[in-house]
Amino acid sequence: MLPGTEDKKHLILTGDRPTGPLHLGHFVGSLRNRVKFQNQYEQYIMLADAQALTDNMENPAKVHDNVMEVALDYLAVGIDPAKSTIFIQSQIPELTELTFYYLNLVTVARLERNPTIKQEIVLRNFERDIPAGFLTYPVSQAADISAFKASLVPVGEDQIPMIEQTNEIVRRFNRLANKDILVECQALVPEIGRLPGVDGKAKMSKSLGNVINLGFTPAEIKAAVRNVYTDPLHLRVADPGHLEGNVAFIYLDAFDEDKTGLQEMKDHYVRGGLGDSIVKGRLEGILQDMLKPIRERREEYAKDRGQVLQMLKDGTRKAREIAAQTTDEVRAAIGLKHF
Numbered sequence: 001m002l003p004g005t006e007d008k009k010h011l012i013l014t015g016d017r018p019t020g021p022l023h024l025g026h027f028v029g030s031l032r033n034r035v036k037f038q039n040q041y042e043q044y045i046m047l048a049d050a051q052a053l054t055d056n057m058e059n060p061a062k063v064h065d066n067v068m069e070v071a072l073d074y075l076a077v078g079i080d081p082a083k084s085t086i087f088i089q090s091q092i093p094e095l096t097e098l099t100f101y102y103l104n105l106v107t108v109a110r111l112e113r114n115p116t117i118k119q120e121i122v123l124r125n126f127e128r129d130i131p132a133g134f135l136t137y138p139v140s141q142a143a144d145i146s147a148f149k150a151s152l153v154p155v156g157e158d159q160i161p162m163i164e165q166t167n168e169i170v171r172r173f174n175r176l177a178n179k180d181i182l183v184e185c186q187a188l189v190p191e192i193g194r195l196p197g198v199d200g201k202a203k204m205s206k207s208l209g210n211v212i213n214l215g216f217t218p219a220e221i222k223a224a225v226r227n228v229y230t231d232p233l234h235l236r237v238a239d240p241g242h243l244e245g246n247v248a249f250i251y252l253d254a255f256d257e258d259k260t261g262l263q264e265m266k267d268h269y270v271r272g273g274l275g276d277s278i279v280k281g282r283l284e285g286i287l288q289d290m291l292k293p294i295r296e297r298r299e300e301y302a303k304d305r306g307q308v309l310q311m312l313k314d315g316t317r318k319a320r321e322i323a324a325q326t327t328d329e330v331r332a333a334i335g336l337k338h339f
Ligand code: TRP
Pocket: 013, 014, 015, 016, 017, 046, 048, 051, 141, 144, 145, 153, 154, 155, 159
């Protein structure tokens, strides 16, 4: 489904809200793809700190500190600043400016109908006390995407309404400008579905406390794997086991490269006679091996945070040039150029 695999013409914009360390769910859902995409496309990766504030305004220090933590996670998994431009959203004022103009291209009713927003309002228990900035963050996201004229936006399934909303704004603006200034984009949704939490809940999420962070120590990995939800009906080793909803096997499907060995293990488990501890042992070994180099690279980069900050500064400068160019075109198109 990827349009043109070796196509530097396509620009990717993607990003994360820096509210906590990245975990295996991010690794499967986006990080692995970004490491691949950076060789195929021009890729911009944004630390969406301003967006993160839309539901964290009471705790700005958390967002500030996690900008560095998430940047370290990016570098640790192999996102290469020579190939991908990593930047900080809040340091590009043009994104805020575009948001302010675009706000007039959407209605409050349309924002209230946005399925992502509706769901997130429930998750956050905002009920009627919704910060206006939160309700309108899809417009800010449209500004992020369109400022870069990104044609591809890798996001999870839950973010598809954001892409639809972005394209509505892009079309409205272009119609208004009578010129195709902004570019419509396409969501790139990973083929592999969402990784469940270690407790079997549908989503791995820091707020649910069911994560395996990329920076976990060997002891933390061991403890997390011990807690992995398996088959509640598999009480004795001799009992036949079930694979459906069995998180140990779902993780093995995602990370075990020995597919034949894994299939044999599954057959044995379903037949009966294979204990959970053996399955978990295999999973733990794979995760320890996979996360060790990531953790070590992270520790190495973390020794020189000044250098990471400089990388972010360079990336932000480069990104701002593009955003400023688009904003200039936008201003001219809507009569905001006087001098
Ligand atoms: N909303 C995205 C998320 O929560 C983060 C994000 C902000 C983003 N701006 C973006 C993703 C632009 C892609 C493109 O994951």
